[in-house]
Amino acid sequence: MKETENKVVTPFMAPAELKARQAKALQSSEDIHVGPNTQLSGGFTTNGMMIVDGRVDDGDITADRLVVSHIGTLDGKAVVYRAEISGVFSGELLASDEVIVRPTARLSGNVQCQRLVIHRGARIECTFSCTPEPGQEGVSSAQEPATEKLVERRKSARQLEDRKIFLAGVGSVLAAFGVLALLAGLKVLLT
Structure with missing residues (x-):
């Protein structure tokens, strides 16, 4: 030594x-x-x-x-x-x-x-x-907010993606009803 x-x-x-x-x-x-x-x-x-x-x-x-x-x-x-x-x-x-x-x-x-x-x-x-070393306790706690922000951003991105999928599904259903309504209207006009 x-x-x-x-x-x-x-x-x-x-x-x-x-x-x-x-x-x-x-x-x-x-x-x-x-x-x-x-x-x-x-x-x-x-x-x-x-x-x-x-x-x-x-x-x-x-x-x-x-x-x-x-x-x-x-x-x-x-x-x-x-x-x-x-x-x-x-x-x-x-x-x-x-x-x-x-x-x-x-x-x-x-x-x-x-x-x-x-x-x-x-x-x-x-x-x-x-x-942890005595000086590194602050480092860990300083990293926690950054980790929490990252988790929060991922959660928000996941929620946004879920909304897009939901709205796409609703749009598809409305489009299907629109096509059916259009066909029903054409049927009425043709008869």
Whole structure:
């Protein structure tokens, strides 16, 4: 993690708790790396990155970033700021920012995040819950009136089309009556 990136695990925290964690993160941030051909289980906490190239069973992870490489497997729960899954993840993933699911990923369980990126080829069997970023709540509500206007225009266009069809039908009926009246008048004149 770069020095300029002072990001901390912040899954949906109150501002006071967030500031306390950020201050603690400035003091230390060490990465944890589970190497290839390594199998571990249990809880891991770091203000840095958790990199899984091996296997973690029944994991309880708290980290700034989680990276499960294409040869890594993680089974358990992870609470992180950002996650990138290229290998196998099974369990519950809570990310206060972004989750990136790479093409080689196999994901199962529950994922809760603010932003989600899924690459083509990833195999997914889980439920997602994506909450908007604090600044994007206004964007969604700003888009709603535009959506409502579009729906209203389509509804008006549909009603106009229905009226045209109705009037065409009425016109056809009147034309038929007009032809019948004309024929009846001609019959009277000819007799």
